[in-house]
Amino acid sequence: MAIIDLQNVTVSFDNQHVLHSVNFAMKSGEFVYLVGQTGAGKSSLLRLIYVDLQPHEGRVSVAGFDAHRIKSREIPKLRRKLGVVFQDFKLLPDRDVYENVAFALYVTSTPRSEIKKKVLMALGDVGLSHKRNQMPHELSGGEQQRVVIARALVNSPSLLLADEPTGNLDPASSAEIIELLRTINVRGTAVLMATHNYELVRRYPARIVQLKDGKLLEVELRERK
Ligand SMILES: Nc1ncnc2c1ncn2[C@@H]1O[C@H](COP(=O)(O)OP(=O)(O)O)[C@@H](O)[C@H]1O
Ligand SMILES: [Mg+2]
Structure with missing residues (x-):
């Protein structure tokens, strides 16, 4: 298809x-x-x-x-x-890694417990669970792009x-x-x-x-x- x-x-x-x-x-x-x-x-x-x-x-x-x-x-x-990933990372500079990934879910009616599960899963997929409380500026470029990918994956896009x-x-x-x-x-x-x-x-x-x-x-x- x-x-x-x-x-x-x-x-x-x-x-x-x-x-x-x-x-x-x-x-x-x-x-x-x-x-x-x-x-x-x-x-x-x-x-x-x-x-x-x-x-x-x-x-x-x-x-x-x-x-x-x-x-x-x-x-x-x-x-x-759809998940979308750009060249310039477009992370929110004043929010930590967890909040950057969770952000897209707050606008939906997803329950908090469900959001937490999804965010931790997406961060696990990109190998960044341990950096979830860091701020974007504390990460390397490659790590920032992995956060963007986690954010793009959090809704399990096709x-x-x-x-x-x-x-x-x-x-x-x-x-x-x-x-x-x-x-x-x-x-x-x-x-x-x-x-x-x-x-x-x-x-x-x-x-x-x-x-x-x-x-x-x-x-x-x-x-x-
Ligand atoms: N919103 C726009 N208004 C006017 N011209 C545009 C706009 N977006 C893209 N273009 C022009 O269209 C062409 C293709 O741009 P783009 O799709 O960004 O190419 P690429 O991503 O391959 O570099 C370029 O010449 C660009 O200047
Ligand atoms: Mg382009």
């Missing part, structure tokens, strides 16, 4: 096509890299998927929701099925979107983040990761799609000798 289905999607800014009649389908549980140069439209494509941007033409369907027809009160319901999640990290932390995303994927969450870190893509092979001149192409990974 497709978790993402984009059909003939066109997005333009200032009369310039960023995406031009793009087709893209991703299956439940799949891991896909989205590559392309800066300005190629990777972030715009991800924004379409979490319904932060509407296409000018074409159809976007995500986790059974049709982005064109979705009512604004249904958007939070869709977003709970799809995780990551927009250049290793963009601000050193190679060792980047490898840790990608290994974590791969583990999350093996457990059943579909992952779509925008990146231009080709070194990582080579080391951790998966399906690759590339945005170029407004088009989306499948890329075959050539073996390096």
Whole structure:
């Protein structure tokens, strides 16, 4: 079953096509890299998927929701099925690790005891249970990104979107983040990761799609000798 289905999607800014009649389908549980140069439209494509941007033409369907027809009160319901991770960590600087992960659950009607269970589970998944009372500035960049991933996982999403999640990290932390995303994927969450870190893509092979001149192409990974 497709978790993402984009059909003939066109997005333009200032009369310039960023995406031009793009087709893209991703299956439940799949891991896909989205590559392309800066300005190629990777972030715009991800924004379409979490319904932060509407296409000018074409159809976007995500986790059974049709982005064109979705009512604004249904958007939070869709977003709970998605986890989103950005390059800049976007943690709340004045709250500790636990509160940063719990934050998204306070706005739902989840009971406190349930919130605690979910937060500790998500922090365990990213290996940071022991840092739950630290403040974001006390953590390394890689650890901060793992908190963001825990926050994205706390609702047990069926799809995780990551927009250049290793963009601000050193190679060792980047490898840790990608290994974590791969583990999350093996457990059943579909992952779509925008990146231009080709070194990582080579080391951790998966399906690759590339945005170029407004088009989306499948890329075959050539073996390096
Ligand atoms: N809100 C916006 N308004 C105007 N232009 C935009 C907007 N968002 C993105 N763009 C333009 O669209 C192109 C693609 O941007 P983006 O999706 O951020 O690419 P990428 O993530 O691959 O770097 C860029 O040329 C960018 O300047
Ligand atoms: Mg981008």
